[in-house]
Amino acid sequence: MITQLDANNPHQAFPDVEQAAHDPNGLLAIGGDLTTERLMNAYRHGIFPWYNHGSPILWWSPDPRMIFIPERFQPSRSLRKILRRGEFTITWDQAFDSVISACAEPRQDDQGTWISDDMIRAYQKLHQSGHAHSIEAWKHGALAGGLYGVTIGQVFFGESMFSRTSNASKAALANFMLLAENWQYQLIDCQVYSDHLASMGAQLIPRTIFTGLLDLYCQARTTPHAWQQKTIQSQSK
DSSP, X not given: XXXXXXXXXXXXXXXXXXXXXXXXXXXXXXXXXXOHHHHHHHHHTTOEEOOOTTSOOEEEOOSSEEEEOGGGOOOOHXXXXXXXXXXXXXXXXXXXXXXXXXXXXXXXXXXXXXXOHHHHHHHHHHHHTTSEEEEEEEETTEEEEEEEEEEETTEEEEEXXXXXXXXXXXXXXXXXXXXXXXXXXXXXXXXXXXXXXXXXXXXXXXXXXXXXXXXXXXXXXXXXXXTOSOEEEOOOO
């Protein structure tokens, strides 16, 4: 039975993720709110919100879980060439609002977007409190692509990415993997399987292992001064 969350109690505990539905895979709870307190509690336990505009908030914890280990990232040969050419300038936390707004734009083959105005405002608050971050890829001074997600300890929970220029999001992701490794991140959550991510080294692991890793790494610290605003040229691993 799917748990109904109280919208007036952001400190309410989530049910154990092992209670999540098998079909649809990972559906755990419905309702509640998108306060910083509830969102951080959700991510800490391997849960994330995903729902369509106009519908109740749905909370998910799929099994298995798609992850990256930063040092195992495997860019393709063509992506390595792009990175070596230095086509993109990579920054972080310099255009969070622009990145999440771009991620919210409908894709060419979609009719809408799951990143609603409420979601945007909620993650902007997470960013302002230092819990959500963006990686930006720039070309000729224009924002060409990027990604954003939430951090707890040595875990980065990826949320969405976009490209306006071919390979821009790939360059942002590849450079973030270098940063993540340097900053001592141990785990990058990709939520669900995709061929695209699998081709670059992402892997599926059982949810029980994933939540065990969260217990370990969410309590650990990253490199001091990580996420301070800096700029790098796109580079190859």
